[in-house]
Amino acid sequence: MNGNLNEIWVYLSTTPLLGLTLTLIAYQAAFWIYKRLGFHPLANPVLIAVAMLASVLLLTGTPYSTYFDGAQFVHFLLGPATVALAIPLHAQWPRLKTMAGPLLISLCAGSLTAALSACAIGAALGASRESLMSLAPKSVTTPIAMAVAERLGGLPSLTAVLVIITGILGAVGARYIYRWLHIEDHAVRGFAIGLASHGIGTARAFQVSEQAGAFAALAMGLNGLVTALSLPWILPWIENLLTR
Amino acid sequence: MLQALTLLLVFQLVGEVIVRAFALPVPGPVIGMALLFIALMLRGGPSKPLRDTAGSLLQHLSLLFVPAGTGVILYGTRLADEWLPLTAALLGSTFLTIAITALLLRALGKRSRHPERPS
Numbered sequence: 001m002n003g004n005l006n007e008i009w010v011y012l013s014t015t016p017l018l019g020l021t022l023t024l025i026a027y028q029a030a031f032w033i034y035k036r037l038g039f040h041p042l043a044n045p046v047l048i049a050v051a052m053l054a055s056v057l058l059l060t061g062t063p064y065s066t067y068f069d070g071a072q073f074v075h076f077l078l079g080p081a082t083v084a085l086a087i088p089l090h091a092q093w094p095r096l097k098t099m100a101g102p103l104l105i106s107l108c109a110g111s112l113t114a115a116l117s118a119c120a121i122g123a124a125l126g127a128s129r130e131s132l133m134s135l136a137p138k139s140v141t142t143p144i145a146m147a148v149a150e151r152l153g154g155l156p157s158l159t160a161v162l163v164i165i166t167g168i169l170g171a172v173g174a175r176y177i178y179r180w181l182h183i184e185d186h187a188v189r190g191f192a193i194g195l196a197s198h199g200i201g202t203a204r205a206f207q208v209s210e211q212a213g214a215f216a217a218l219a220m221g222l223n224g225l226v227t228a229l230s231l232p233w234i235l236p237w238i239e240n241l242l243t244r
Numbered sequence: 245m246l247q248a249l250t251l252l253l254v255f256q257l258v259g260e261v262i263v264r265a266f267a268l269p270v271p272g273p274v275i276g277m278a279l280l281f282i283a284l285m286l287r288g289g290p291s292k293p294l295r296d297t298a299g300s301l302l303q304h305l306s307l308l309f310v311p312a313g314t315g316v317i318l319y320g321t322r323l324a325d326e327w328l329p330l331t332a333a334l335l336g337s338t339f340l341t342i343a344i345t346a347l348l349l350r351a352l353g354k355r356s357r358h359p360e361r362p363s
Contacts, residue, residue, distance in 0.1 A: 057317055064314065079272070083252045131329070
């Protein structure tokens with residue numbers, strides 16, 4: 001029996017089936033918990049699913065690369081899902097158009113705040129240069145953030161993790177910030193969460209309302225663009241200023 | 245459903261090609277999203293299958309971040325060594341960014357909606 005189990009395990013750990021199935025099961029379990037707790041932001045489904053999967057991988061000693069062989073099929077759908085964001089964006093276009101000026105100004109201010117405050121806090125508390133450069137693009141969607149981190153001299157795969165943590169923090173914390181600051185407009189709520197915490201914030205915004213989701217998607221796309229174009233120029237300049 | 249998914253992939257593919265052809269610093273899917281948006285503006289809106297497919301993809305957008313998030317197990321040591329600056333930077337910066345963006349957008353939005361009122 002033990003020999004059999006071992007053989008089954010050897011088989012399972014070499015096929016992509018296990019990683020894919022575990023990802024779907026963990027997410028559905030996490031979503032069930034999230035739903036049972038009345039969609040409370042602290043019960044964020046990404047956070048719970050990642051915690052479950054990380055525990056399973058660590059307990060069974062499964063390397064991340066083996067897991068990802070299966071999970072990549074889910075990961076791949078991020079591409080078409082990003083393209084699909086054009087549809088809610090189109091639906092909200094009449095409202096977006098009337099707010100173009102305020103949206104652009106808030107976008108630039110928010111984008112700069114995201115990168116500079118992360119670097120400033122990290123530097124003040126003694127993070128290594130590599131970590132700082134990996135932190136700088138943490139508010140934008142994973143593929144852009146990884147490309148920017150590479151250009152800045154950070155570690156792209158560390159950036160991927162910091163990006164996800166940022167997304168979860170934003171999705172969990174935004175409601176409390178909005179309550180504290182009395183921000184009620186779903187357009188404003190969505191835009192700020194999408195800017196600060198990209199797709200995970202956008203996913204949370206869609207669970208609140210379609211309008212919040214569309215504004216989050218817009219902010220995520222625009223912040224990706226602004227960050228990719230500006231950070232590789234701004235950060236070296238600030239670094240020079242500080243080391244002089 | 246199949247047609248709609250194919251359409252999304254075609255837009256992503258065109259986006260990837262454009263990014264590579266012009267060496268743009270943004271990912272292909274973001275360009276694909278912009279192109280699909282332009283197409284929807286020209287066409288006057290999405291077809292029902294496209295809207296349904298996009299809806300079901302976006303409904304479970306969170307799921308798609310789980311594989312990358314699980315990569316956290318690769319960085320146990322660094323996260324343990326630099327946990328204080330990293331945690332403080334992520335928490336402080338994320339909340340500050342949300343607050344500043346939301347406050348600014350609300351203030352500017354109010355002014356543009358009531359132009360006659362002096363601020």
